[in-house]
Amino acid sequence: MKLLRWLARRSGLDIRSPKYSYGVDPVLGFTSARKHAEHWVNSTCGYCSVGCGMQLGVKDGRVVSVRGNPHHPVNLGKLCPKGLAEHYAIEAEGRARYPLLRKNGRLVRVSWDEALDAMVGRFRAVQRKYGPESLGVISTGQLVTEEFYTLGKLVQLGLGTRNYDGNTTLCMSTAVAGYKRSFGSDGPPGAYEDLEHADVILLIGANVAENHPILCTRLEENKAKTLIVADPRVTKTAMMADIYLPVKPRSDLALINAMLRIVIDEELYDKEFVAAHTSGFEELRASLAPYTLDSAAQITGLETALICKTALLYANAKAAFIGWTMGVNHSTKGTETVNAINNLALLTRHIGRPGASPFSITGQCNAMGTREAGFTSAIPGYRKFESREDRKEIARLWNLSPECIPTRRGLAYPDIIEGAVAGKIRALWILGTNPLVSFPNIDVLKHALGNLDFLVVQDGFHPTPTTELADLVLPAAIWGEKEGTYTNSERRVSKVNAAVAPPGEARTDFDIFLALAGRLGCKDELFPGWREPRDAFDEWRRVSAGRLCDYSGMSYAELEASGSIQWPFPPGSRSRASATRRLYGDGHFATEDGRARLLPTQWVPFPEQPNAEFPLILNTGRTVEHWHTRTKTGGISILQRMSPRAWLEMNPQDAARLNLHAHDRVEVISARGRVSRVELRITGIVAPGQVFLPFHFVETNANQITQSAFDPISREPNYKQCAVRVERSPSSPVQPHRNSFRNHSAKGGSP
Ligand code: SF4
Numbered sequence: 181m182k183l184l185r186w187l188a189r190r191s192g193l194d195i196r197s198p199k200y201s202y203g204v205d206p207v208l209g210f211t212s213a214r215k216h217a218e219h220w221v222n223s224t225c226g227y228c229s230v231g232c233g234m235q236l237g238v239k240d241g242r243v244v245s246v247r248g249n250p251h252h253p254v255n256l257g258k259l260c261p262k263g264l265a266e267h268y269a270i271e272a273e274g275r276a277r278y279p280l281l282r283k284n285g286r287l288v289r290v291s292w293d294e295a296l297d298a299m300v301g302r303f304r305a306v307q308r309k310y311g312p313e314s315l316g317v318i319s320t321g322q323l324v325t326e327e328f329y330t331l332g333k334l335v336q337l338g339l340g341t342r343n344y345d346g347n348t349t350l351c352m353s354t355a356v357a358g359y360k361r362s363f364g365s366d367g368p369p370g371a372y373e374d375l376e377h378a379d380v381i382l383l384i385g386a387n388v389a390e391n392h393p394i395l396c397t398r399l400e401e402n403k404a405k406t407l408i409v410a411d412p413r414v415t416k417t418a419m420m421a422d423i424y425l426p427v428k429p430r431s432d433l434a435l436i437n438a439m440l441r442i443v444i445d446e447e448l449y450d451k452e453f454v455a456a457h458t459s460g461f462e463e464l465r466a467s468l469a470p471y472t473l474d475s476a477a478q479i480t481g482l483e484t485a486l487i488c489k490t491a492l493l494y495a496n497a498k499a500a501f502i503g504w505t506m507g508v509n510h511s512t513k514g515t516e517t518v519n520a521i522n523n524l525a526l527l528t529r530h531i532g533r534p535g536a537s538p539f540s541i542t543g544q545c546n547a548m549g550t551r552e553a554g555f556t557s558a559i560p561g562y563r564k565f566e567s568r569e570d571r572k573e574i575a576r577l578w579n580l581s582p583e584c585i586p587t588r589r590g591l592a593y594p595d596i597i598e599g600a601v602a603g604k605i606r607a608l609w610i611l612g613t614n615p616l617v618s619f620p621n622i623d624v625l626k627h628a629l630g631n632l633d634f635l636v637v638q639d640g641f642h643p644t645p646t647t648e649l650a651d652l653v654l655p656a657a658i659w660g661e662k663e664g665t666y667t668n669s670e671r672r673v674s675k676v677n678a679a680v681a682p683p684g685e686a687r688t689d690f691d692i693f694l695a696l697a698g699r700l701g702c703k704d705e706l707f708p709g710w711r712e713p714r715d716a717f718d719e720w721r722r723v724s725a726g727r728l729c730d731y732s733g734m735s736y737a738e739l740e741a742s743g744s745i746q747w748p749f750p751p752g753s754r755s756r757a758s759a760t761r762r763l764y765g766d767g768h769f770a771t772e773d774g775r776a777r778l779l780p781t782q783w784v785p786f787p788e789q790p791n792a793e794f795p796l797i798l799n800t801g802r803t804v805e806h807w808h809t810r811t812k813t814g815g816i817s818i819l820q821r822m823s824p825r826a827w828l829e830m831n832p833q834d835a836a837r838l839n840l841h842a843h844d845r846v847e848v849i850s851a852r853g854r855v856s857r858v859e860l861r862i863t864g865i866v867a868p869g870q871v872f873l874p875f876h877f878v879e880t881n882a883n884q885i886t887q888s889a890f891d892p893i894s895r896e897p898n899y900k901q902c903a904v905r906v907e908r909s910p911s912s913p914v915q916p917h918r919n920s921f922r923n924h925s926a927k928g929g930s931p
Pocket of ligand 1: 227232674
């Protein structure tokens, strides 16, 4: 505070003056006249899936500040560092302002008419020559639900390709696949308030303190809980635990199976619930034979007593919550691990009750929106491609012939990239994502993009490493510049509003989709009379009616008035909203027979084991200050100064063996490539034999060395473990890293 007062005096500001009473400036650390908003616009944070309500302060047509919405039930006015600085993204360097078309090897400014004509002309030419499915589309978890809904129809029915997926496959397709297999439908069953009601909370591979900080405040408020954290790394969340389980990398599935075996052997399961509401118990019991305490201890590295204690605490809890994120999802065994988690919750009936839930904490702000309303791995409304009834129903709702609706999903994201490598995908449209930083084993992706006849990138920022390779760049509005809804991890729908217009000639994604539909000649058939996002929302409400993700009782007016609403929300739900706070409370699941499925799963070692040449296991992850590939946060000076560059965490034993010292610059090398000149941090946060590298930084891109290994069910990449060696970098002057993101021509992208 003394420092702030000194800074204020130097700046000639009286920070006690009422005129500085609005908006804390996260750059200066205190309020300033420049930040004195004339009015505030309610909206929702555009970063993570926690879904904090916020207010954007507007002055002279600019967003000058943000503050947490004190009335929003998710965050009650609190925001994390990213949220507090989010408005700076709107005016950050490198916003995409004009359509750019590659001519004679250079991207040159063109009109929207020329840009869209080129896009439609080239896509149609490729499809005529190579077939309709030679076109691929990869979107994001950053659009509003209205845009996902519109884009899905446009791609599948207007452009006529099924090869459409999102970057959400890189972070939570595993949770989707796991929920579908166990419960018959996607949809996290619980609510955030379960974190306050549970007496036992088990977090597996979930560093919420870093990645979902406002959820972490709920953990802190529950003083009665026992918090158990399973993670190979002593994360900030692990430091909060009552019981820390330092599992070996990718051994969580063996841990859960051993817990399941204890629960069954000790008869701690709810026999009545299992008999009435599940199927597959005997098959599950038989599959657990290999998971003795001794074998689980050997696989996980945990003491048998600790495994036993965890199982007994979980099974005997009044209400137990299991949360997970990328530590589970980013694996070739991710979907099976989610099924094992669901098995545990089902056997003990820790589901559908206050405090009791197997809960996937999603990544992006509106990953849930695309899961529900998108048209990628499912037909909107959690309908199945393979169900004749579902296809007939959606065709009726859309006034189309059922034959128009695809009977199976197209290629998932990694398979679209493989398709491009093989020459089967010849044109690609990428929206709001930056695979040149985020896709595993980046050289494969470069090969794929190099094979394309035409690449369109639609983004709020340019240049990014991905837009720089595009044949056509479409400038899109970002958070703060458009209207719609986001749905967070607890199925809570919140309104998103525009506070300012997009820069230059940038347009909202929704506008771009309708303009394309007009050029494709399908606007009147697919989007009759649509002019604004509300039109898409109204149709989506009708399409979701009667489904698990039922929005039909919601309206923009009600969302604005109440701040947010959880689905399912059919008409008349207001009076019984608490009854729909959790799914499956009645023991009826979304499977054909209404029973949840207990599914056998098998642990196997992760695909690339350490060896003599590459003796260390690399783990990748995030830091609180940055968002994915830093399109937004890399241009925000307060966040960039807090976390300006990547680092490599290494255990002191390994550092001593390699004769490395703190702050050395090192090379991290795998069978696929190397990351150069990373600053070394020597710390017991990582165990011997393991190293950790954050994945946000294009300059030291972790995906130069990650592998092309994917979950066979969800197609999510195995980002979390690969074999590497670490060497001191060849001696050369240490480069200044200050704000290196903006000094680098290939800046991080979205999201
Ligand atoms: Fe935004 Fe997530 Fe931070 Fe909340 S916790 S302010 S939603 S980034």
